[in-house]
Amino acid sequence: MWNYKTPGIPDEHFERAEKVPITKEEVRTIQLSKARLKPGQIVYDIGCGSGSISVEAGIQIESTGKVLAIDYDENAVELTKKNLKKFNLSNVSVLFGNAKEKISDLEIADVIFIGGTGGDTSDIVKLSENKLKTGGRIVIGIILIETLYSVLQILDTLKFDSIDITQVTISKSRKTTTGTMMLARNPVTIISATKV
Template sequence: MIWNYKTPGILDELFERTENVPITKEDVRSIIISKLRLKEGFTAIDVGCGSGSITVEIALQTRAKIYAIDSDLEAINLTEKNLLKFGTLKDTAIIHGKAQEVLPTLPNVDAIVIGGTTGETDKIVKLALSKLNEGGRLVITSILIETIYSALKAMQESSLRDIDITQITIAKSKKTSSGTMMISRNPVIIFSGTK
């Protein structure tokens, strides 16, 4: 097994990557997983799965059925490669399509993470909420100001409780010829709440 730990935060370099498909970085991923408050046996949906890094982390934590959705075929292929690499493919359904078309066809689950909305945040959040079990957790991540605004509005208009908004700004070390410097990554906003 590539990742023999109970804790999330698989090293980014362990994932298969391509230049055109985004990956949620390990530090941010760890916080997202903690906001989902997962238990073994929890089912989940990963909307906008990208490289599949969050899908893999959820699968390792829950050992239950996970649905990974992305509208980009390259992302779907990469997610499948990463799930195979980490031995978590058997309990995962990888679905190529738009979230607003796929979500209505899925069963209810215990946790949903939304990492991409293609500009239809409000609609996707409402559909996600309709697929979330009572007591389930919804987590939305964004780096775009427009999505942040739409996610905030959708969360406030929902019946979610314990709504939390966290901004994460991470800097990672990089060796230079004269020492070590810190390189900042994009700030990420994480919205979370309980149904």
């Protein structure tokens, strides 16, 4: 399906559902680069939505690694499973439930992605500290200013270093009857950090 090692699978290759979010291609590529993935790693994708991060991470960590994708929306879980099947990935396990309840049962991770969490991002960041190996990476995608503020406060008090904040605003081309125009997408702030 996707015969490249480079991240950035075009969004149109993924199965989609109306109320299930997807991390857009360009933002996803930046998040993956901030994670510094390697073969054999254990990765969480919390708030997996359509599973686009899970798919791309699964490709990057190869068959020796494992992705644990979690979402509390049954539609997201089913959509992630469809996308995993479409991309023929067997190194990703999809878990239905609240990440705050599930995370304590998971094995220790090398990388944790945190996406759509229904307002629980700060709590999940706190819980993630204990589930991340020393030297492990956390990558958080944020769209709300309030969430950004609360996550930065939490990271300041926890054992994280090399905190990087990158805000991404992407415009994509769209053909019209008279030519091509650029359409802006909502900005996304990506916070990445290393556990010390």
